[in-house]
Amino acid sequence: MVDTPRVAVLSGFGINCETETMAVFEMAGAKAERVHVNRLVNGEVRLNDYHIMAVPGGFSFGDHLGSGRLMGNRLRFGLREQVREFVKSGKPVIGICNGFQVLVKMGLLPGDEEVSLTQTASLALNDSGHYENRWATLEFDSNSPCIWTQGMTRMRVPVRHGEGKFVTGDRTLLDEWAKSGQLVVRYVNPNSDYPSASDNILPYPISPNQSWRNIAGVCDQTGLVFGLMPHPEANHSTWLGATWTREEIEHGEGEGMAIFRNAVNYVKNSL
Amino acid sequence: MATPPIFSYEVTTKDVEGLPDARGNSIKAMLASNYGVEVGTVRVILGYQVRAEMTNEDAQRTVFDLFADPVIEEGCVNETLLDNKMIFPIAPQIAITTGFKPGVTDNAAQAGLDGLLTIFPSISERAEVATSRSYLFWGVPEEISSEWLASKLHNRMIERAIIANSIDCKAGNWPSLDFPDRPALQQQKPAIVNLEVSDEKLIEISQNGLLALNLGEMQAIQAHYRNKKVRIARGTRGLVPNAPTDVELECLAQTWSEHCSHKIFAAKIHHVDTETGEDCSIDSLFKTHIMTPTLDIQSKVDWLLSIFHDNSGVIAWNDDWSLCMKAETHNSPSALDPFGGAMTGIVGVNRDILGTGLGARPIANTDVFCFGPPNYSGPIPEGLFHPSRVFRGVHAGVRAGGNESGIPTINGAIIFDERYLGKPLVYCGTVGLMPRRLPDGRESHIKTPTPGDIVYMVGGRVGSDGIHGATFSSLELTEESPSSAVQIGDPITQKKMIDMVLEARDLGLIQVITDNGAGGLSSSVGEMAELTGGADLDLSVVPLKQAGLSAWEILVSESQERMTIGVSAADCEAFEKLADLHEVEATAVGIFTDSGSFIVRFGEQTVADLPISFLYDGCPQLQLESEWAPPVHEPILFPQANADEMGEILCKLMARPNVASKEWWVRSYDHEVIAQSVIKPFCGVNHDAPGDAAVIAPIQGQTQGAVISNGIAPRYSDIDTYAMAAASIDEALRNAVCVGVDLDLIAGLDNFCWPDSVESAKTPDGRYKLAQLVRANRALDEVCRAYNLPCISGKDSMKNDAILDGKKISVPPTLLFSLIGNHSDVRKAVSSDFKNVGDHIYLLGETHQELGASELAFMFRDDSGGQSGIGGAVPEIDTARNLSMYRSLTAAMGAGLVASAHDCSDGGLATTVAECCFGCDSGSIIDISSITSDCSRIDAWGALFGESLGRILVSVKTIDCAAFEAAMKGHACYALGRVEADDQITFNNGDDAVLSASMADLRLAWKGTLDGGAN
Structure with missing residues (x-):
């Protein structure tokens, strides 16, 4: 039993959502620490001393040479064994936006049983060709093993990216991942009834990037490693919603918090 | 090898x-x-x-x-x-x-x-x-x-x-480029500049060297080197006693540039008003109209922590945190390279925040741009880009600079006028947050340098890019403007540096910090040397992008992404170790002293010795002439129009670039990073209705907020800059009031962009342009005092002219007024969109027949090929009446009585109602008879399209109407109508339909103009 899970929130080189990512884990009852990637590389701190690893959003290395590519390489080449050990020991990992891009480019997502760090999917430029900040509605796969999304149905969150179109080199993989519940979160029409997640690409801007099968985020086979393009940490309080001034609400925790509570509770109960 | x-x-x-x-x-x-x-x-x-x-x-x-x-x-x-x-x-x-x-x-x-x-x-x-x-x-x-x-x-x-x-x-002959090798530079030995020459020669030296110094200033420098004491001191340092080195002359030119020392705002002005007969002398517009009012307000409040002397103004937000804000312009570079110019603008003002006190964290950006019309079809002078290309480039630069730095762009505006063709205005503002006290107990807004502290240059390296930016921006733009003045920012180098600096601050490793902007090291080290009384700098150890730069170039280069930081000798090791961890270059380049001099060396050789007193107080005050005579304009020719035709006029007005939706452009700014965004740029059921001020809650989980807004109204300058300035300030405040700002904690920033206003052969109308500046400053003084709205920081860019193909294009005198204020509880913030069908619509504030220089007047002028004029009354300000209404409205919002509030400005009541309807997917029926019967001499044009100040359009639930009306008792408060379910928007005057339009048509017109299509 872990009383207060320790979260390593990676920072440095253009990661820029570490403040709010730390804040949401703290709100969820964990102890979050800002950990510069180089502190892990130089051995000053060890990844395995933490219970959760979060790779926040941002523009690591300016997203040049493809978003997340260079940070992914820093982790893949500089922290390969630390990361593999962390994942294999059953600890949760989340990548948000640029962090998701990092996890996909380094091959941790959708990943494989051996944690071989082989890239099988990618995040291409949005069909619009440019960066956008707008709110989207997400729907979760209730049959997914993902520990981060248990019990969640829908969530409203901002998307803020230019390269978020989830694609893969081999389309048959999509069927495999669907079957194993790895296509855990997808864009949906907010005016549709739950559940309505669909493989047919929804019109822009309901799908802001024209991702294949409307995929917004995926997890690995174990459900412990999870990444998504939208920003649940940006909806930590009701007053951050896109249309909260139009709604009769009791102010308090925002829709995005459930994800972080799930992981913190998982660590408390299972590690 | x-x-x-x-x-x-x-x-x-x-x-x-x-x-x-x-x-x-x-x-x-x-x-x-x-x-x-x-x-x-x-x-x-x-x-x-x-x-x-x-x-x-x-x-x-x-x-x-x-x-x-x-x-x-x-x-x-x-x-x-x-x-x-x-x-x-x-x-x-x-x-x-x-x-x-x-x-x-x-x-x-x-x-x-x-x-x-x-x-x-x-x-x-x-x-x-x-x-x-x-x-x-x-x-x-x-x-x-x-x-x-x-x-x-x-x-x-x-x-x-x-x-x-x-x-x-x-x-199959495909294009290919050679590797972009730079030819090796030959380092020049420091030269001696003989100033014992004729006045004509002095001017020539200034012009040929791009020094932008006038004769009086050159003579002041000449006099310095004739001073016996100076000569003796120089001799002992091994410098030529009676003449400056090129390093010294360049350093003085940077420090004394209009860009760095604001000579026009500091000038003694002889002002004549031909209308009133006034004849007076003003000793510094800045001291008289900006500094004095703010100091007077400071004596009455306890939250003005640091004003005027630092890189940005600092206010106490609560017991634990302070906020600071700064806005800058980056006009000349943006004209030459829109992308790079704008990007360096935004990352540059971010560094002003990082360089405030002992270091503040940039948490929000604002961007206000002024461009030529995107649909401009006239000739484009050689050397200039079409406005739509400038627009696209500037937008992309600010987007990259802001997004990649992880700083949300939360508020802004885009203004169009043909006169911005010659020089676009690119205003970049940044808000910063810092803890009131650091872990070591020091107050973070106070710099604590001591002689003996080591001078570090941190971040990027010095290159030949950005040489002469400060002096170049103090000259008009010509075909020969140097490309070295243009740079491209590097947000990731800067982001690494920001991370490192804030960590160093919290570890107590920073004693003094400032950014390297205009003037480079000469300004940054020079300014901080003023605090200790001297500095000793060695240029030979400064890391370079390219070997072979001469001493003066290293000193004045404005290469980006650099901070200059003073560190106690005991902390240097820890400081350097931290820099290594973050992969940030930090180099000890000198030491702060109390010698009274700014000494610059290149290795063993002393290349400059400038007494601090001469460097900062030696520039002679300008003496300028100002003369006001009100301009004459032709009146507006109003067409005959029935209700449907009025609807078409509204439709065309909504499609004007100044009014049209900027959503396509604004969406590509990250406005939500840091997870603090309460009132966003867009609101409404479809997230596409325009918001007013931004509200952020920067401490995650807490409900105290900050409000940021902007006001800008350059159209009115054509008639009277007093009205222009007053309208800008009132607009910024109205926007803030619309979201529920705490009126007891508001502060402003004045950002002037003026055409050259010094009378000369090139500027024969200099007296009039200076009088325009005087009048704008008087408005700033009077309105800010009345609103208890101190200016905590500001900037002026005074040479916004372009001479191209022999033709001079001057920007209209433009003041951007930015506001930062407190929000006591963001859960009570109000957005601009109508909320529910059936809600009651009220107009607060008086409407007068004020259509002079309105957006409607300009539309009629443009559509009639100049037949119709823009003449007429410009909006007058009644600060006491406005403030009293704003206070009552704020109280009503606190009591939860207000469903929506939207600022009534460009295009008047008609466009405002339409914008509120967009947010609700609704229509509305409005009766303007109460407005027209309440004010004398007002017709439907004035009521629908006039831009009178002090007006806010609100909606209220039926159940709250009585309480709301009671709360607004004693103020102009007109019940106009209700939010309707259908697509129609109708304005009646009693029984007569005045304007009728389909919301679908209006939306199409409003969204179509600036749909950027691609990027």
Whole structure:
């Protein structure tokens, strides 16, 4: 039993959502620490001393040479064994936006049983060709093993990216991942009834990037490693919603918090 | 030693179903949107030239380990993708390859190099990377030449292009660029400048050296070197006693530049008003009208922590945190290279925040741009870009600068006028947050330097880019304007530095900090030397981008992404270790002293010795003449129009670029990073109605907020700059009131962009333009005092003229007034969108027949080819009446009585109602008879389209109406009508229909104008 899970929130080189990512884990009852990637590389701190690893959003290395590519390489080449050990020991990992891009480019997502760090999917430029900040509605796969999304149905969150179109080199993989519940979160029409997640690409801007099968985020086979393009940490309080001034609400925790509570509770109960 | 080999990588998007070449599609859409040119297909190949000691196997490995994505991209090294028939079965019609000129910042190349070193750490010596882009075209219309296409795809000032036309393409002669090698520089020994010459010669020295010093200033420098004491002191230091070195002269020119020392605002002005007969002398507009009112307010409040002397003004937000804000302009560089100029603008003002006190964290950006009209069809003078290209470039620069730095862009405006064709105005503002006290107990807004502290230069290196930016911006723009004044920012180098500096601050490692902006090290070290009484700087240890820079160039270069930081000798080791961890370069370049002099050395040799007192107080005060005579304008010719025709007029007004939706552009700014955004740029059921002020809650989980707004109204300058300034301030405040600002904690920033207002042969109307400045300052003084709204920081850019093809284009006098205020509880913030059908609509504030220089007047002028004038009454301000109403409204909001509130400004009541309806997908029925009967001399034009100040449109639930009306008792408060379910918006005057329009039509018009299509 872990009383207060320790979260390593990676920072440095253009990661820029570490403040709010730390804040949401703290709100969820964990102890979050800002950990510069180089502190892990130089051995000053060890990844395995933490219970959760979060790779926040941002523009690591300016997203040049493809978003997340260079940070992914820093982790893949500089922290390969630390990361593999962390994942294999059953600890949760989340990548948000640029962090998701990092996890996909380094091959941790959708990943494989051996944690071989082989890239099988990618995040291409949005069909619009440019960066956008707008709110989207997400729907979760209730049959997914993902520990981060248990019990969640829908969530409203901002998307803020230019390269978020989830694609893969081999389309048959999509069927495999669907079957194993790895296509855990997808864009949906907010005016549709739950559940309505669909493989047919929804019109822009309901799908802001024209991702294949409307995929917004995926997890690995174990459900412990999870990444998504939208920003649940940006909806930590009701007053951050896109249309909260139009709604009769009791102010308090925002829709995005459930994800972080799930992981913190998982660590408390299972590690 | 032989140079390492060059490996040439090429990358393009894989041709897979469902995976478009989005880069190519963006170019296609841009050509259609900007120029109306339709091409068939565009593909893009990214190129990387790598010069490094690698084996061929290493190079092959990095194709998909680094440069290309193995899943979605094709890639190769030392081959040509265009020769691969599997990838490009049909040769393109035109192929154009572009790349940077030598020495221009290439961020993607820097990232590529960094990535290469991650894989091969041992090749760091002499490894270099350069990038290029190849654009491939199919289906190009016959009349479009490859040269024309190339001109739209690169900026000759900073980029190169190689073209393969249809013949080349058929023959497979693909374009390729050489590696952008910089020719080696020959370092010049410091020169001695003889000032014992005639006055004409003095002027010549200033002009030829781009020093931007006038005769009086040159004479003051001449006098300094005639001073006996000075000569003796110089002799003892081994300097030529009776003449400045080029290093000294350059340092003085930077420090005394209009850009750095605000000479016009400090001038003694003889002001004459031909209308009233007033004849007076003003000793510094800044001291009289900006500083004194703020100091008077400071004596009455306890929250003005730091004003005027630091990089930004600081206010106490609560017991634990303070906020600071600064706005800057980056006009001249943005005219020459819109992307780079605007990007350096935004990352530059971010550094002002980082350099405030002992270091503040930038948490929000605001951007206000003024451009020529996007649909401008007149001739474009040589050396200038079409406004739509400037717009696109500036937008992309600010987007990259803000987004990549992780600082949300939360508020802004875009203004269009033909006179911004010569010089666009690019205002960049940043809000900062800092703890009131650091862990070591020091108050963070107070710098604590001591003689003996070590001077560190931190961040980027010094290059030949950005030499003479400060003096260049103090001159008008000409065809000969130097390209060295243009730079491209590097947000990631800066982001690493920001992370490192804030950590150093919290560890107590920083004693004093400022940014390297205009004037480079000469300004940053010089300014801080003023605090301790001296500094001793060694230029020979300053890290350079390129060897061979001369001493004066190193001293004044404005290369970006650098802070200058004073560190106690005992902390240097920890400071350097922290810099290493963050991969930030930090170099000890000198020491702060109390010698009274700013000493600059190059190794053993002293190259400058400038007494601090002379450097900062030696510049003689300008004496200027000002004369006001009110301009004469033709009256507005109003057409006869029935209700439907009035609807069409509204439709056209909504489509005017100044009123039209900017959503397409604003959406590509990240406005929500940091997870603090309470009132966003857009609101409403479809997230597309325009908001007023931004509200942020910067401490996650807490409900105290900050409000940020802007006001800008340059149209009124054509009639009276007093009205212009008053309208700008009132607009900023109204916007803040609309979201529920705490009126007892508001502060402002004044940002003047003026045309040259010093009378001369080039500026024969200088007296009038200076009188315009005097009047604007008087408005600033009076309105800010009345609103208890102290100016905590400001800036002026006083030479916004362009002389091109012998013709002078001057910007209209423009004041951007930015406001930062407190919000007591963000859960009570109000947004502008109507909420529910059936809600009651009220107009607060008096409407008068004030249509002079209104958006409507300009529309009629433009549509009538100048037949209709813009003359008439401009909005007058009644600060007491406005403030009293704002206070009552704020109280009503606190009591939860207000469903929506929207500022009534450009385009008047009619556009405001329409915007509120957009947010509710509704229509409305409005009766203006209460407005017209309440004020004398007002007609339907005035009621619908007049832009009287102090007005806010609100909606209220039926159940709250009685309480709301009671709360607003004693103020002008007109019940106008209700929110309706259908698509129609109708304005009646009693029983007469005055204006009727379909909301669908209005939405289409409003959204269509500035739909950017591509980027």
